[in-house]
Amino acid sequence: MDASLRRLRRDRVDMLILHNRVAGCRPAGRRVGVGPVLGLDDVVGTDGVLDAFGELIGSGTVTACGLTAFGGEPAAVAEVLATGVPSVINAALSLAEPTAALAVTPPGGGDDHGQVIPLAASLGVGVMAIRVFGSGRLLQPAAGPLDAALQELAADLGQGDAYLGALSFVLGTPGVSTAIIGISESGHARDAADAVSAGLASLPGRDDLEERLRAASRLALSL
Numbered sequence: 001m002d003a004s005l006r007r008l009r010r011d012r013v014d015m016l017i018l019h020n021r022v023a024g025c026r027p028a029g030r031r032v033g034v035g036p037v038l039g040l041d042d043v044v045g046t047d048g049v050l051d052a053f054g055e056l057i058g059s060g061t062v063t064a065c066g067l068t069a070f071g072g073e074p075a076a077v078a079e080v081l082a083t084g085v086p087s088v089i090n091a092a093l094s095l096a097e098p099t100a101a102l103a104v105t106p107p108g109g110g111d112d113h114g115q116v117i118p119l120a121a122s123l124g125v126g127v128m129a130i131r132v133f134g135s136g137r138l139l140q141p142a143a144g145p146l147d148a149a150l151q152e153l154a155a156d157l158g159q160g161d162a163y164l165g166a167l168s169f170v171l172g173t174p175g176v177s178t179a180i181i182g183i184s185e186s187g188h189a190r191d192a193a194d195a196v197s198a199g200l201a202s203l204p205g206r207d208d209l210e211e212r213l214r215a216a217s218r219l220a221l222s223l
Protein backbone atom coordinates (compact mmCIF):
# COMPACT_ATOMS: atom_id res chain seq x y z
CA MET A 1 0.00 0.00 0.00
CA ASP A 2 2.84 2.38 0.88
CA ALA A 3 4.55 1.68 -2.44
CA SER A 4 1.27 2.23 -4.33
CA LEU A 5 0.67 5.54 -2.57
CA ARG A 6 4.21 6.67 -3.41
CA ARG A 7 3.62 5.84 -7.08
CA LEU A 8 0.33 7.75 -6.96
CA ARG A 9 2.05 10.64 -5.14
CA ARG A 10 -0.69 10.69 -2.55
CA ASP A 11 -0.76 10.02 1.16
CA ARG A 12 -4.29 8.56 1.12
CA VAL A 13 -7.03 7.35 -1.23
CA ASP A 14 -10.81 7.57 -1.00
CA MET A 15 -11.50 4.00 -1.97
CA LEU A 16 -9.70 0.67 -2.10
CA ILE A 17 -11.38 -2.21 -3.94
CA LEU A 18 -10.29 -5.85 -3.77
CA HIS A 19 -10.05 -6.90 -7.41
CA ASN A 20 -9.63 -10.63 -6.69
CA ARG A 21 -12.87 -12.57 -6.89
CA VAL A 22 -14.07 -14.28 -3.70
CA ALA A 23 -15.29 -17.89 -3.32
CA GLY A 24 -15.89 -20.15 -0.33
CA CYS A 25 -12.48 -21.79 -0.73
CA ARG A 26 -9.39 -20.77 -2.64
CA PRO A 27 -9.05 -23.21 -5.58
CA ALA A 28 -6.44 -25.88 -4.83
CA GLY A 29 -2.96 -24.94 -5.95
CA ARG A 30 -3.80 -21.25 -6.48
CA ARG A 31 -1.49 -18.80 -4.79
CA VAL A 32 -2.48 -15.47 -3.31
CA GLY A 33 -1.70 -12.53 -5.58
CA VAL A 34 -3.31 -10.16 -8.02
CA GLY A 35 -6.07 -11.90 -9.94
CA PRO A 36 -6.67 -15.36 -8.45
CA VAL A 37 -9.91 -16.28 -6.71
CA LEU A 38 -9.51 -15.96 -2.94
CA GLY A 39 -11.23 -18.11 -0.32
CA LEU A 40 -13.29 -16.72 2.55
CA ASP A 41 -10.45 -17.53 4.91
CA ASP A 42 -8.15 -15.25 2.89
CA VAL A 43 -10.68 -12.44 3.11
CA VAL A 44 -12.51 -12.63 6.46
CA GLY A 45 -9.99 -14.84 8.32
CA THR A 46 -7.38 -13.58 10.76
CA ASP A 47 -4.83 -11.34 9.03
CA GLY A 48 -6.99 -11.53 5.92
CA VAL A 49 -8.01 -8.79 3.52
CA LEU A 50 -10.68 -7.31 5.80
CA ASP A 51 -8.23 -6.99 8.71
CA ALA A 52 -5.95 -5.03 6.36
CA PHE A 53 -8.91 -2.91 5.22
CA GLY A 54 -9.74 -2.18 8.87
CA GLU A 55 -6.18 -1.05 9.60
CA LEU A 56 -6.09 1.18 6.53
CA ILE A 57 -9.44 2.77 7.40
CA GLY A 58 -8.34 3.16 11.03
CA SER A 59 -5.16 4.97 10.05
CA GLY A 60 -7.06 7.26 7.66
CA THR A 61 -5.08 5.95 4.67
CA VAL A 62 -8.32 4.81 3.03
CA THR A 63 -11.85 6.17 3.51
CA ALA A 64 -13.86 3.25 2.14
CA CYS A 65 -13.12 -0.33 1.12
CA GLY A 66 -14.94 -2.77 -1.09
CA LEU A 67 -14.74 -5.79 -3.32
CA THR A 68 -15.49 -7.11 -6.78
CA ALA A 69 -18.76 -9.01 -6.42
CA PHE A 70 -18.72 -11.35 -9.41
CA GLY A 71 -16.54 -14.11 -10.81
CA GLY A 72 -16.38 -15.95 -7.48
CA GLU A 73 -19.37 -17.29 -5.53
CA PRO A 74 -22.35 -15.07 -4.57
CA ALA A 75 -22.73 -16.84 -1.19
CA ALA A 76 -19.12 -15.98 -0.32
CA VAL A 77 -19.63 -12.35 -1.37
CA ALA A 78 -22.72 -12.26 0.89
CA GLU A 79 -20.60 -13.48 3.83
CA VAL A 80 -18.03 -10.76 3.22
CA LEU A 81 -20.73 -8.08 3.02
CA ALA A 82 -22.31 -9.38 6.25
CA THR A 83 -19.15 -8.40 8.16
CA GLY A 84 -20.11 -4.76 7.65
CA VAL A 85 -16.55 -3.81 6.62
CA PRO A 86 -17.01 -3.24 2.87
CA SER A 87 -19.00 -0.15 1.97
CA VAL A 88 -18.94 -0.59 -1.80
CA ILE A 89 -19.01 -3.36 -4.42
CA ASN A 90 -18.06 -3.55 -8.05
CA ALA A 91 -20.93 -5.43 -9.79
CA ALA A 92 -21.29 -6.48 -13.44
CA LEU A 93 -24.72 -5.38 -14.64
CA SER A 94 -26.31 -4.95 -18.06
CA LEU A 95 -29.23 -6.27 -20.06
CA ALA A 96 -26.77 -8.91 -21.32
CA GLU A 97 -25.70 -9.79 -17.77
CA PRO A 98 -28.64 -8.89 -15.49
CA THR A 99 -28.34 -11.46 -12.68
CA ALA A 100 -26.70 -9.10 -10.18
CA ALA A 101 -30.12 -7.44 -10.04
CA LEU A 102 -32.78 -9.74 -11.48
CA ALA A 103 -33.95 -13.32 -10.92
CA VAL A 104 -33.36 -14.67 -14.42
CA THR A 105 -31.18 -17.38 -15.89
CA PRO A 106 -28.05 -15.72 -17.32
CA PRO A 107 -28.97 -14.97 -20.97
CA GLY A 108 -26.79 -17.19 -23.13
CA GLY A 109 -25.24 -18.95 -20.10
CA GLY A 110 -22.40 -17.71 -17.91
CA ASP A 111 -22.19 -16.99 -14.20
CA ASP A 112 -25.19 -16.13 -12.07
CA HIS A 113 -24.25 -13.08 -9.99
CA GLY A 114 -26.84 -13.98 -7.37
CA GLN A 115 -28.79 -10.69 -7.13
CA VAL A 116 -25.97 -9.16 -5.15
CA ILE A 117 -27.20 -5.61 -5.84
CA PRO A 118 -30.45 -5.82 -3.81
CA LEU A 119 -28.44 -7.50 -1.05
CA ALA A 120 -25.87 -4.70 -1.07
CA ALA A 121 -28.64 -2.09 -1.08
CA SER A 122 -30.31 -3.73 1.94
CA LEU A 123 -27.00 -3.44 3.82
CA GLY A 124 -26.37 0.17 2.82
CA VAL A 125 -23.42 -0.88 0.62
CA GLY A 126 -22.83 1.27 -2.49
CA VAL A 127 -22.80 -0.33 -5.95
CA MET A 128 -20.51 0.61 -8.83
CA ALA A 129 -21.87 -1.10 -11.97
CA ILE A 130 -19.46 -2.15 -14.71
CA ARG A 131 -19.91 -3.88 -18.11
CA VAL A 132 -22.91 -1.57 -18.52
CA PHE A 133 -23.00 -2.14 -22.29
CA GLY A 134 -22.16 -5.84 -21.95
CA SER A 135 -18.54 -4.97 -22.80
CA GLY A 136 -19.86 -3.35 -25.97
CA ARG A 137 -22.18 -6.22 -27.04
CA LEU A 138 -25.28 -4.05 -26.67
CA LEU A 139 -23.92 -1.31 -28.94
CA GLN A 140 -21.93 -3.12 -31.61
CA PRO A 141 -23.44 -4.92 -34.65
CA ALA A 142 -25.22 -7.98 -33.17
CA ALA A 143 -23.05 -11.08 -33.23
CA GLY A 144 -26.05 -13.45 -33.10
CA PRO A 145 -29.77 -13.77 -32.29
CA LEU A 146 -29.33 -13.29 -28.54
CA ASP A 147 -27.42 -10.03 -28.96
CA ALA A 148 -30.01 -8.89 -31.52
CA ALA A 149 -32.87 -9.66 -29.09
CA LEU A 150 -31.09 -7.86 -26.22
CA GLN A 151 -30.36 -4.85 -28.41
CA GLU A 152 -34.02 -4.77 -29.41
CA LEU A 153 -35.00 -4.82 -25.74
CA ALA A 154 -32.50 -2.01 -25.03
CA ALA A 155 -33.98 0.04 -27.90
CA ASP A 156 -37.48 -0.64 -26.61
CA LEU A 157 -36.57 0.55 -23.10
CA GLY A 158 -34.91 3.65 -24.56
CA GLN A 159 -37.88 4.50 -26.83
CA GLY A 160 -35.90 3.65 -29.95
CA ASP A 161 -32.45 4.46 -28.52
CA ALA A 162 -30.56 1.28 -27.49
CA TYR A 163 -27.77 3.31 -25.86
CA LEU A 164 -30.26 5.17 -23.68
CA GLY A 165 -32.13 1.95 -22.86
CA ALA A 166 -28.95 0.09 -21.86
CA LEU A 167 -27.73 2.97 -19.67
CA SER A 168 -31.17 3.58 -18.15
CA PHE A 169 -31.51 -0.11 -17.24
CA VAL A 170 -28.33 0.07 -15.16
CA LEU A 171 -28.72 3.52 -13.62
CA GLY A 172 -32.43 2.88 -12.98
CA THR A 173 -31.77 -0.36 -11.08
CA PRO A 174 -32.51 0.22 -7.38
CA GLY A 175 -29.30 0.11 -5.37
CA VAL A 176 -26.95 1.13 -8.21
CA SER A 177 -24.93 4.16 -7.09
CA THR A 178 -22.93 4.79 -10.26
CA ALA A 179 -22.02 3.25 -13.61
CA ILE A 180 -18.43 2.90 -14.78
CA ILE A 181 -18.36 2.92 -18.56
CA GLY A 182 -15.54 1.45 -20.66
CA ILE A 183 -14.46 3.94 -23.31
CA SER A 184 -11.48 4.54 -25.55
CA GLU A 185 -13.04 7.50 -27.40
CA SER A 186 -13.48 10.72 -25.46
CA GLY A 187 -16.73 11.44 -27.32
CA HIS A 188 -18.19 8.33 -25.69
CA ALA A 189 -17.70 9.90 -22.24
CA ARG A 190 -19.61 12.93 -23.50
CA ASP A 191 -22.42 10.68 -24.82
CA ALA A 192 -22.87 9.23 -21.33
CA ALA A 193 -22.85 12.63 -19.63
CA ASP A 194 -25.30 14.02 -22.22
CA ALA A 195 -27.66 11.05 -21.81
CA VAL A 196 -27.73 11.49 -18.04
CA SER A 197 -28.24 15.26 -18.33
CA ALA A 198 -31.06 14.85 -20.88
CA GLY A 199 -32.85 12.40 -18.59
CA LEU A 200 -32.87 8.63 -18.46
CA ALA A 201 -35.74 6.49 -19.69
CA SER A 202 -38.18 5.32 -17.05
CA LEU A 203 -38.17 1.56 -16.64
CA PRO A 204 -40.97 -0.98 -16.36
CA GLY A 205 -41.26 -2.82 -13.04
CA ARG A 206 -38.91 -5.60 -12.01
CA ASP A 207 -41.33 -8.46 -12.87
CA ASP A 208 -41.91 -6.99 -16.33
CA LEU A 209 -38.16 -6.60 -16.95
CA GLU A 210 -37.52 -10.19 -15.85
CA GLU A 211 -40.26 -11.47 -18.16
CA ARG A 212 -38.94 -9.44 -21.09
CA LEU A 213 -35.41 -10.75 -20.53
CA ARG A 214 -36.73 -14.33 -20.39
CA ALA A 215 -38.66 -13.69 -23.61
CA ALA A 216 -35.51 -12.34 -25.31
CA SER A 217 -33.58 -15.46 -24.27
CA ARG A 218 -36.41 -17.75 -25.48
CA LEU A 219 -36.67 -15.91 -28.79
CA ALA A 220 -32.90 -16.18 -29.33
CA LEU A 221 -32.97 -19.92 -28.55
CA SER A 222 -35.84 -20.53 -30.97
CA LEU A 223 -34.07 -18.90 -33.94
Ligand SMILES: NC(=O)c1ccc[n+]([C@@H]2O[C@H](COP(=O)([O-])OP(=O)(O)OC[C@H]3O[C@@H](n4cnc5c(N)ncnc54)[C@H](OP(=O)(O)O)[C@@H]3O)[C@@H](O)[C@H]2O)c1
Pocket residue numbers: 068090130131132133134135136137139163180181182183184185187188189191192
Ligand atom coordinates in the same frame (compact mmCIF):
# COMPACT_ATOMS: atom_id res chain seq x y z
N1 LIG B 1 -12.92 -3.54 -13.10
C1 LIG B 1 -12.93 -4.71 -13.70
O1 LIG B 1 -13.16 -5.73 -13.07
C2 LIG B 1 -12.62 -4.80 -15.13
C3 LIG B 1 -12.61 -6.05 -15.70
C4 LIG B 1 -12.43 -6.12 -17.07
C5 LIG B 1 -12.24 -4.97 -17.80
N2 LIG B 1 -12.18 -3.78 -17.17
C6 LIG B 1 -11.98 -2.55 -17.94
O2 LIG B 1 -13.27 -2.09 -18.30
C7 LIG B 1 -13.20 -1.55 -19.64
C8 LIG B 1 -14.31 -2.21 -20.46
O3 LIG B 1 -15.45 -1.85 -19.88
P1 LIG B 1 -16.67 -2.81 -19.77
O4 LIG B 1 -16.28 -4.22 -19.99
O5 LIG B 1 -17.33 -2.40 -18.50
O6 LIG B 1 -17.46 -2.38 -21.09
P2 LIG B 1 -18.79 -1.54 -21.33
O7 LIG B 1 -18.74 -0.23 -20.63
O8 LIG B 1 -19.96 -2.43 -21.11
O9 LIG B 1 -18.63 -1.31 -22.92
C9 LIG B 1 -17.50 -0.69 -23.44
C10 LIG B 1 -17.67 -0.65 -24.94
O10 LIG B 1 -18.79 0.20 -25.25
C11 LIG B 1 -18.37 1.11 -26.21
N3 LIG B 1 -19.05 2.38 -26.04
C12 LIG B 1 -19.13 3.14 -24.91
N4 LIG B 1 -19.84 4.25 -25.15
C13 LIG B 1 -20.20 4.20 -26.47
C14 LIG B 1 -20.93 5.06 -27.31
N5 LIG B 1 -21.44 6.22 -26.86
N6 LIG B 1 -21.11 4.70 -28.59
C15 LIG B 1 -20.60 3.55 -29.07
N7 LIG B 1 -19.88 2.69 -28.32
C16 LIG B 1 -19.69 3.02 -27.03
C17 LIG B 1 -16.89 1.30 -26.03
O11 LIG B 1 -16.35 1.74 -27.24
P3 LIG B 1 -15.00 2.63 -27.30
O12 LIG B 1 -13.92 1.78 -26.64
O13 LIG B 1 -14.82 2.84 -28.74
O14 LIG B 1 -15.22 3.91 -26.53
C18 LIG B 1 -16.46 -0.12 -25.65
O15 LIG B 1 -16.27 -0.92 -26.82
C19 LIG B 1 -11.88 -1.82 -20.16
O16 LIG B 1 -11.20 -0.59 -20.14
C20 LIG B 1 -11.24 -2.79 -19.17
O17 LIG B 1 -9.87 -2.50 -18.98
C21 LIG B 1 -12.41 -3.67 -15.86
